[in-house]
Amino acid sequence: MTRLRSGSATDIGRVRSSNQDAVFCGEVLFAVADGMGGHAGGEVASRVALEALQEVFDESAPSLDDLVEAVEAANLAVWEQSANDTELSGMGSTLTVLALVDEDGEERLAVANVGDSRAYLRHDGSLMQLTLDHSVVEELVRRGEMTAREAAHNPRRHILTRAIGIEREVDVDTVTIEAVVGDRVLLCSDGLSNEVTDKEIGAVMGRQPDPGRAARELVRLARAHGGSDNTTVVVVDVVEDDDSAPTKGGAGRGRMAVAGGAPGAALTQALPSTQAMPAVRAAGATGRTMAGTVLDDNRPPTHSQSRAPAQSRAPGVPTRTPPAAAQPVSTPPKIRRRITVKVVIFVVLVLAVLGGAIAAVAWFANDSYYVRLSGNRVDIYQGRIGGLLWFKPHVVDKTSLTTSSVLPSRLDDLRNGQQEPSLAAAKRYVSNLAREAASLPGAVTPAPPTTAIGAPSATSYLHPAGGT
Numbered sequence: 001m002t003r004l005r006s007g008s009a010t011d012i013g014r015v016r017s018s019n020q021d022a023v024f025c026g027e028v029l030f031a032v033a034d035g036m037g038g039h040a041g042g043e044v045a046s047r048v049a050l051e052a053l054q055e056v057f058d059e060s061a062p063s064l065d066d067l068v069e070a071v072e073a074a075n076l077a078v079w080e081q082s083a084n085d086t087e088l089s090g091m092g093s094t095l096t097v098l099a100l101v102d103e104d105g106e107e108r109l110a111v112a113n114v115g116d117s118r119a120y121l122r123h124d125g126s127l128m129q130l131t132l133d134h135s136v137v138e139e140l141v142r143r144g145e146m147t148a149r150e151a152a153h154n155p156r157r158h159i160l161t162r163a164i165g166i167e168r169e170v171d172v173d174t175v176t177i178e179a180v181v182g183d184r185v186l187l188c189s190d191g192l193s194n195e196v197t198d199k200e201i202g203a204v205m206g207r208q209p210d211p212g213r214a215a216r217e218l219v220r221l222a223r224a225h226g227g228s229d230n231t232t233v234v235v236v237d238v239v240e241d242d243d244s245a246p247t248k249g250g251a252g253r254g255r256m257a258v259a260g261g262a263p264g265a266a267l268t269q270a271l272p273s274t275q276a277m278p279a280v281r282a283a284g285a286t287g288r289t290m291a292g293t294v295l296d297d298n299r300p301p302t303h304s305q306s307r308a309p310a311q312s313r314a315p316g317v318p319t320r321t322p323p324a325a326a327q328p329v330s331t332p333p334k335i336r337r338r339i340t341v342k343v344v345i346f347v348v349l350v351l352a353v354l355g356g357a358i359a360a361v362a363w364f365a366n367d368s369y370y371v372r373l374s375g376n377r378v379d380i381y382q383g384r385i386g387g388l389l390w391f392k393p394h395v396v397d398k399t400s401l402t403t404s405s406v407l408p409s410r411l412d413d414l415r416n417g418q419q420e421p422s423l424a425a426a427k428r429y430v431s432n433l434a435r436e437a438a439s440l441p442g443a444v445t446p447a448p449p450t451t452a453i454g455a456p457s458a459t460s461y462l463h464p465a466g467g468t
């Protein structure tokens, strides 16, 4: 038979003047509520919600329907008190509940939630978020209209689209999963999820075997990251029947806490105040919806049903008080970048490839010559006609040939440039120009072309025809 072992912690944080969170840990029922609204409305709403939840929920043989009915009863209780007391008008609360329920004769873990308090499952070393936040920005994220990074800093992240006590009836999201020994479930208010990353949460959940110590460490982490909101955490372990001894910091049956204190008060080490709450059996209930967002695990919830889609924020749904501007909401995780050997090798290879490509282009651009007119003079250039990229041709040989000493039929070629594969070939071409002109009848033998730049010897390539 499955047993659940729990631990919890709640903290006022470093900014708020009161703790409007409430927490309940029973034997098979666990809950976190985050109240909001009015001078004292938040504290009242979360407390009333948990009281009604326990009164209606039957811990002796609960079903998923019992759980949903208990949440709906909590909603009605807050709504009625809000309607009957003008000072509490508009108050509301989140409510996220975990219960061990019976489903067709099998024990299963059921989670119900309204609002943005969350439930996570740690299974086989991986963390999975079981609930969807009923907030404006999270719904924008789910529709692909906002990134998670943008949502984390959006001022509207405190606006809920669904909450306990705002309307007479409420849609309740639920999910049921197999109760596996060794699994661990976390319930938390947004004071934790806004300050501590899922990765950090998973690390603590994996590192700290004691649920009470894990809860306190997470609350301490939220405080260290800014503590801009009340933070409440419940950690529940699925254990064998003979491994269910109470733990330090854990709550026994029917313990509820509503923590308070002044800003800057020391971290709550355990439930600072507890109150035994009777469990009262209730009739069956209907309705459920589920949502599961896998963080780093493929194990999906094993059961889910949808009662109603998330709706836009109803009039009167309270907005949470945003954190004080002077206090950081959260510290973005620092990303450590290491220059590894692989990175160095990669950079070297990239530079080598780039250098090789540039060298190849340079070689190709300069490994050619052409003969062309420079004004009236015939010159030899090194490079490609017109240039290649940033490699421009340049004169390597200024000959003494001019337009008057070559055949007119060669002038078009010389104006456009006569490409030759080598300097020697270019020089031979120039020599041939001179011989052609000299071979014509009546031609005047031109003086041998001379070299002004880099030519080893003018006579090496100028051999006027008939010049003997």
Ligand code: MG
Pocket (backbone or CB within 6 Å): 034, 189, 190, 191, 229, 230, 320
């Ligand atoms: Mg909160």
